Amino acid sequence: MTTAVATRSTDRKTFRDRLHNFDLKGTPYLLVAPFFLLFLVFGLFPMGYTLYTSLHQWNTRSPERTFIGLENYSFLLFEFDRFGWSIVNTFGIFVIATVPQLVCGLMVASALNKRLKAQLFWRMAILTPIVTSVVAVGVVFTRIWGQQYGMVNGLIEVLGFEAVNWQGDRLTSWVAIASMVDWRWMGYNALIYLAAMQTIPRQLYEAASIDGASPRQQFWKITVPQIKPVIVFTVFMSSVGGMMLFAEPMMFGGGRLGGGSEGQFQTTSLILIDLLRTHGNYGMSAAAGWILFLVIGLVASMNYFIVNRIQGDK
Amino acid sequence: MHLHTKHRAKVGLAAAAAGALALSACGGGDGSDGDGDGTNEDGQVELTLSVFGTMGYGPLVEEYNDMQDDVVVTMEGDGSEFNDDHLPMVDSAIEAGSGLGDVVGMDEQAITQMMNNNDAWADLAEYGFDERASDYPGWKWELGHTTDGKLAGFGTDVGGMGLCFRSDLFEEAGLTTDREELAELWSDWDGFKSVAQDFVDSGIDADFLDSPTQLQNMLLGQLAGTGDGDMYVDDEGNLTLDSAANTEAVETILELNDMGAIGEYVSWSDEWNTAIAEGGFAVMACPSWMTGVISGTAGEDNAGNWDMAAAPGVAGNWGGSWLLVPSQSQHPEEAAELASWLTEPEQQVKVFEDVGAFPSTLEGAEQVADSTNEYFNDAPVGQIIADSVAAMEPLVYSQYHHAVKGAVEDVLNGVVDGTYTSDEAWDVMQSEAENAIQLSGL
Numbered sequence: 001m002t003t004a005v006a007t008r009s010t011d012r013k014t015f016r017d018r019l020h021n022f023d024l025k026g027t028p029y030l031l032v033a034p035f036f037l038l039f040l041v042f043g044l045f046p047m048g049y050t051l052y053t054s055l056h057q058w059n060t061r062s063p064e065r066t067f068i069g070l071e072n073y074s075f076l077l078f079e080f081d082r083f084g085w086s087i088v089n090t091f092g093i094f095v096i097a098t099v100p101q102l103v104c105g106l107m108v109a110s111a112l113n114k115r116l117k118a119q120l121f122w123r124m125a126i127l128t129p130i131v132t133s134v135v136a137v138g139v140v141f142t143r144i145w146g147q148q149y150g151m152v153n154g155l156i157e158v159l160g161f162e163a164v165n166w167q168g169d170r171l172t173s174w175v176a177i178a179s180m181v182d183w184r185w186m187g188y189n190a191l192i193y194l195a196a197m198q199t200i201p202r203q204l205y206e207a208a209s210i211d212g213a214s215p216r217q218q219f220w221k222i223t224v225p226q227i228k229p230v231i232v233f234t235v236f237m238s239s240v241g242g243m244m245l246f247a248e249p250m251m252f253g254g255g256r257l258g259g260g261s262e263g264q265f266q267t268t269s270l271i272l273i274d275l276l277r278t279h280g281n282y283g284m285s286a287a288a289g290w291i292l293f294l295v296i297g298l299v300a301s302m303n304y305f306i307v308n309r310i311q312g313d314k
Numbered sequence: 315m316h317l318h319t320k321h322r323a324k325v326g327l328a329a330a331a332a333g334a335l336a337l338s339a340c341g342g343g344d345g346s347d348g349d350g351d352g353t354n355e356d357g358q359v360e361l362t363l364s365v366f367g368t369m370g371y372g373p374l375v376e377e378y379n380d381m382q383d384d385v386v387v388t389m390e391g392d393g394s395e396f397n398d399d400h401l402p403m404v405d406s407a408i409e410a411g412s413g414l415g416d417v418v419g420m421d422e423q424a425i426t427q428m429m430n431n432n433d434a435w436a437d438l439a440e441y442g443f444d445e446r447a448s449d450y451p452g453w454k455w456e457l458g459h460t461t462d463g464k465l466a467g468f469g470t471d472v473g474g475m476g477l478c479f480r481s482d483l484f485e486e487a488g489l490t491t492d493r494e495e496l497a498e499l500w501s502d503w504d505g506f507k508s509v510a511q512d513f514v515d516s517g518i519d520a521d522f523l524d525s526p527t528q529l530q531n532m533l534l535g536q537l538a539g540t541g542d543g544d545m546y547v548d549d550e551g552n553l554t555l556d557s558a559a560n561t562e563a564v565e566t567i568l569e570l571n572d573m574g575a576i577g578e579y580v581s582w583s584d585e586w587n588t589a590i591a592e593g594g595f596a597v598m599a600c601p602s603w604m605t606g607v608i609s610g611t612a613g614e615d616n617a618g619n620w621d622m623a624a625a626p627g628v629a630g631n632w633g634g635s636w637l638l639v640p641s642q643s644q645h646p647e648e649a650a651e652l653a654s655w656l657t658e659p660e661q662q663v664k665v666f667e668d669v670g671a672f673p674s675t676l677e678g679a680e681q682v683a684d685s686t687n688e689y690f691n692d693a694p695v696g697q698i699i700a701d702s703v704a705a706m707e708p709l710v711y712s713q714y715h716h717a718v719k720g721a722v723e724d725v726l727n728g729v730v731d732g733t734y735t736s737d738e739a740w741d742v743m744q745s746e747a748e749n750a751i752q753l754s755g756l
Contacts, residue, residue, distance in 0.1 A: 059754065060405040061427050061713065080749060139584075147578060149588050165578065168731040254583035255398055258720070261728030277402035279717055279753045282409070 047293075054286035061280050072287035082263045083271060083288070087295065089174070089259070090267045093249070094242030097178035101186050102234060108186070109193035110219060123194070126187035137180050138251020145176040145252070173252065173265040180248045185241075189234050196230040197223060232307045239303060243296045244269050268292045352416075352644035354386065359648045363389045363656075364415030366400035368606050369470065369635065370669035374661055378652065385648050395582070396421050397720075407642075408434045414640045416649035417656075420467070422634045423719060425457050426711035428466075435466035436639045436646040443468075443650055449659065449675045453708035458636050467638035468657040471671035472679075472706075473601030474699035475532055475630030478608060480520075481621045481691065483596040487516035493623040493693060503533075503566055506626045510575040513596060521577030521595040526567045526726035528581055532599035533563035536630035539707040546719060546747065547712040553747055555722075555740075564726070564743070568736045571729060578731050581723075587611050593619070600625075601632045602672035602699045609670075609689040622693040629705050634674060672699045679703070714751050721750040 054073070057066040076083045112123055129137070144151045145166045153163040166172045200223065208218050224231075246269035253259055257274035259266025266274075272292060275285035352360050365371055375389045394400050401424055407414035408431065420428055428434070438444070444465055447455050454469040477500070481491040489512060490496060500506040513522045523529055537559035538545045544557045554560065570576050577595045579586040589595055591612045598604070600622055608620055637653040639646055655661065659681065662673035666682050673679045685696035725743045728734045734742055 060409040061431055061754075063431065063433060075752065080753070082749070142584060146585050146588075148585055148594055149592070165731055168578075168733060254580065255395065257398070258724055261724050261731055262733045264733070275753060277405075278397065278720065279750075280402075280405045281753055284753065 050286040050289055053282050054284075054290055056283045058283035058286075059280050060282065068283075072284045073291065076284065076287055076291060082266065083268075083291075085263060086259075086266050086268045086271045089170070089263075089265055090243060090245060090269075092170070093174045093177050093181070093245060093265070093267065094239065096174050097181040098235070098238045098242060100178075101182045101238065102189055102231070104182070105186050105189035105234070106193055106224075106231075108190040109197060110223065112190065112194050113197045123191070126190050128187070129184045130188045132184070134184065134247045135251060137184055138248055141176065141180045141183070141248075142252050142254070145179075167252070167260055167265075170264040173260060177245075177248050177252050177265055180252070181242075181245070185238065189238070192230060192234055193227060196227040200226045228310070232303075232310070236300070236303050236307075239299050240296060243292070243299055246270060246273070268295070358383070359385045359645050361385055361387045361417065361645065361649055361652055362415035363387055363417045363419075363652065364400075364404075365389060365391050365419040366394045366396045366421070368393070368603070368610070368669045368671075369419055370606075370665040370671060371656060373668065374656060374664065378655065385652065387652060390415065391419075396424075397716075401716075404428075408640070412642055414642055416639065416643040416645060417467075417653045418638045418640060419470070420636045420638050422457075422473070422632075422711070424716045425636055427713040427716055428638065429457070429460045430713045432460045432462045432464065434640055434642075435460055435464060436641045436643060436650070437464035438467065438639060438646075438650045438653075439465040441647050441650050443654055446654060449677065451674075451676060451706075453706075454634070454674050456708075457711070458638070467636045468653055469674040470635045470637055470657055471603060471633075471662065471665070472674045472699075472703050473603060473631050473633035474672050475536065475625045475628075475632060475702040476600045476602075476622045476695070476698040477625045478598045478600035478604065478620055478622050478690070480593055480596045480619055482619045483518065483520050483593055484513075486520075487513050487518050487596070489513060489516070491621070493621055493691075497624040500623075500626045503626050507566070507570065507573070510570055511573060514574050520593055521579075522575035522597055523570065524577050524579045524586060524589065524595040524598045525581050526571065526576050526730050527723040528599040529570075529576075530563055530567055530723065530726055531632045532601075532625065532630055533566060534559055535632050535709060536625075536627050537562055538709050539629060539631070540627075543708060543710045545709060545711070545715065546722065547714045547751075549710050549712060551712060551714060551751075553718070553744070553751065555744055555747055564739070567726060568729065568739060572736060576730050578727075580727055591616060599632065601634075602666070602670055602695065603633060604670075605687055605690060605695060606670035617689050618691055620689065621691045622687070622695055622698060624698050625702065628702055629707075630702050631706055631709075635671075670695070672696075672703070714754060717750040717754050718747045721746040 055067060055069060057064075057068045057071075108126060112119070112126070116122055143149070145153075147153060147163060147165050147167065150166070152166070157163055164172055166176045204222050204226075205218055208222060213221065245267045249259055249265045249267050249270055250257060252265060257266075257270050257278060259270050268288065269292065272285055272288040275281045275288055354360050363371060363375060369392070371389055372392065375387050378385075378387055391400055391403075394403075400419070401421075404414060404418060404420070446468060450469055454472065458465065458467045458469060460466050477496075479496065484491045484496075489509070490499070496509070500509050510522045534545055538557070541557070541559045544554045545559065546553065546555060548554050567576070577589070579589045579594060585594075590598075590608060598608075600608075605622070609617075612620060637657055639649045639653055643649045657675070659673060659675045659678035662671075662675055662678035663681050665671050666673055666678070667685070670687070673682060679700055682696045683700045684694070686692045687695040722743055725734065725739060725746055728742070729736060729739050
């Protein structure tokens, strides 16, 4: 009898134990499972399928699918000049857009960090561009940079210079597109910098003031070093976003995917969609997608090593 | 160290996620509901008419729904851009096997490419619609057939060809504004060049032509029609950029460009639209359907500023469409009836009166032959277009036509905006066209 009871109680204990154990070790996995299941269905599976597609000659306009190995990749990388240039364009626009964007963001944040009247208003105001639809931004900026009826050219002509065909050249079109990116994202970065600046202890500035450091010195010697991790974060985020730039150059080209007559502002994302939509070429578009993926991976890891180096210097 | 690895993993994950976003961007697809058996609660057959641009079927769809009780038609895609929206939608719906309307509008530039995909289209001859052959000129009827001979749909309109011109700008430049006189002056392309020269010499603040591409479409269609029919690619898939038609078309454009007669308004762009209204340029190639585009874009304020004259060489065609029935339709017979009704001469005439698309049926064309357009100073649009298609020869379209056309247009735009010199144009055009064929991956 006693044995039986003992057995039962051990049984119960084991079950409870198991439950407890599961609760401890299993529940976290259950809780994160929805994300990973979704990622599996909408992230990993499409990636795998894209890889499969990229190895085929696959066009919507023909029923045949032929396995062609890496031919799509080699055509894009070695024969199709526009593709290489699209990567150059993407980086070019990224550099022209990101540097002023982050510098301005830093300046604005530092201004907003001072005591201002209607502080909340200013802080909200710099955020408004980010809630504007990118298509609306594209439409408005395309008109601003228009050749015949554009505002910028109007101003240039008033000043007595000759109107510029902003879409015609690589550099000018990059500048126009970068202006859209900057207008939209500068406030966002400023707000992140502002949040970081507010965590810097006041004593540092007080001590510096007592030592006779000017505001400029305080900015460069205290503010910037203190928020360095955040600056690194914003650089990282804008480089990933910059590599995938799509809507702005598309809108700038009047909704076309060609990126100008010579592809002078055709980013890699534009080529990817152009292959898919204009040419119906699923195979090559998928290959372009994978190359872009690898480029982004490369940029991200480069960022990582640079960041490591910077932090190591500290 | 521990933190370090965690950080590394996070960076990796972020990179992976960002890349995944880039990849999944090619997923998407628009589609209508393909559920159920295509009937509503009342047992009526539900049909979707999928159109693009200004096909002008709104009032007709209402009329069709009112005149019978068995079928309910909904129209989608009205006003969508053909190259950027409609064609990709059709492509991906065919690929997916569902989501395509029961009746689909298709423009001339992609019709051959569509007819190449035999499995995608129903055979309307099965329902007895091959009897409509006698309504159409032979070429228009034949282009609506798949390569294995199925009747996939019916022609809606033909473009024909004329030249639209701004009479206010012509007056300012000291040129005649009489459409008969102009037609006489530019009865051939040399005459056209000398009018262009006079216009440029007047020094007024406007371009003679809008862009190189509109003129290229017109020239090529005309010259290929009077020559061997080849445009960019022959029916065996070989590039024919050096065909007599294309050589003369491009050389004419280069010459006009050197003269300073061509503007930098990329067709269909914002600036182009603005210039149509503001008088940025004076002349534009004008198929029948373009009259609807101009009056819609320039608006009431410009009524009477635009006029239309016969084009140099008279004959020519640019554009024109078909209504096709895809094999994925659940009610191909009802769909065929709808497509057939919409393209009957009587309905084609209504569309012409409404949006300017010129009837492709012989009877419809005859009925509108003496119509005038009030917006264009009462120009005899019917007569001008009818003359241009009367002697029309069929053109050779290939499945690559659409892609190569885009590549050539880009290069011509590039010549006008100074990206390429006239001397470079041919080489660049050849290599871009070769790329375009390669990119099609067919």
